[in-house]
Amino acid sequence: MADLQEHPGGDVVAGPVLPVYAADGTCLTDYGPDPVVAFGGSPRTGEQRQVEAIAACPPGPVLDAWLRGLDLTVLAPAILVEVVAARARMEAHQHAAMLDAVAELANRPEMSPQWSPLAGAPPTQGCVAGDELAMRLGWSLMTANKAVHRALTLDGMLAATRQALEVGHIDAGKAEVLASGLIDLPYEAAHAVEDAVLPDAAQCSRRQLEQRVAREVRIADPQGEAGRNTRARYTRRVTRPxxxxxxxxxxxxxxxxxxxxxxxxxxxxxxxxxxxxxxxxxxxxxxxxxxxxxxxxxxxxxxxxxxxxxxxxxxxxPTQRRAxxxxxxxxxxx
Structure with missing residues (x-):
């Protein structure tokens, strides 16, 4: 059985089994009787059970190998939608792994060297991991330093957000919304906002998540709102063309x-x-x-x-006469 279902007692009925397709797109996986019928549920179609099986598979080597072996041209539209969703989970999983490597790099002692006045002007950041990444990857220094700060934040205070990114519950953009929105909050308030917004983060857009985070921040730390507003006003600017x-x-x-x-x-x-x-x-x-x-x-x-x-x-x-x-x-x- 390919479904991840639970009966009223909370016991798992079966684990996810990814469907196998023939050359013409026919599903070759025999799922057998639908177990939800035994608990009073309506029987599902074969396509519905395939969709649920794909959606229940966590990102990792198994899902990656299954995606690589698909012939997309023979799959039904509903299956293709789940393939895209699975690819998005894999992308989030890989992004979390990349941020793990960035955080490990930034935590190395070599990335925070003692700077001699004889060596010229010191770097703008105490950690030079961003400089290394910018040179290697062709990123701007601002982009590289932003990636370092995000990685360290998710590796430390926002561990739950990092876990949600790793399992594909949120994507890199939503992880950035949380990391940037909670970076200045006290530890307890940041965790309160995480607990409030993470469960439903997969069902909302990035803009909606930004609004929810802002609302929960005001609820979790109302005393700090005036200070955040004052600091934010210092960032007003007009960029160069x-x-x-x-x-x-x-x-x-x-x-x-x-x-x-x-x-x-x-x-x-x-x-x-x-x-x-x-x-x-x-x-x-x-x-x-x-x-x-x-x-x-x-x-x-x-x-x-x-x-x-x-x-x-x-x-x-004016009092004087003018043309x-x-x-x-x-x-x-x-």
Missing amino acids: RRRPHGMAAMWVVLAAEDATRVDGVLHHTARTAKALGDPRTLDQLRADGLRDLVVGDVPESDGPAFEVHLDPPPPV SRRWPETTTRG
Whole structure:
């Protein structure tokens, strides 16, 4: 029997047995009578039992060998979905193994050398494991140091998260959500958040997990929320342009939530107004051009301006006489 079922007493009925397929995709594994029927359950189809058997198999050499021997072109869609899920479990399992190696490397005494002033400027990190990984793997130093910090966190305080990653219950992205969200918490609070979010982490998206972690952090450590907010405000920044294909560039803005909401409100309101007045550009294009106009101002006439924003009420009029100026049609926002 290929199912991992339990009867009301809690005893395991059978362990998972992975199905074997013929060249035409027919399942050759005989599962026999469905054991759940004996406990009052509805009988399952052969495909359902194959799906449950694959889903119950933990990542490791057995699952890896089974995946390597499959002919994907003959499998039913439901089986292919479980094959993808099994591959994802194997990927998480391998990622956990890689982080184990990173943590072991970072804990070696050679990775924290005594730095002589005669050797020049010391490294930015006390542990040089990130430098070694960056040179060997072609990673940026920031990416390598981030991997080291994540590995040490999962190897220490967040052992339950590391275990969930190893068995494929969560993927690398969700492990990163927990590691980054709990790194500054007290030990007891971090464990409380882990216990609250890990059981259902496999059923939610990464964004949903971020929201759940943030909510549980506030519950587990309400006294530290003000300090976390203060520290987070120090991280506000605007990145330098990063080259994108075809003459484009990207920038990333991190602001306090209330400031970001105000900026978004101005861009949204003025872009919608310009669109209502017949501007042919899309809302995204108007928002981008509007931000450029507000910051830079002197743009080619053919490219804008998307709009102008004046303070309401306007600033006081100077007492001295000045040449009159015609303002273009504007959108006023209080």
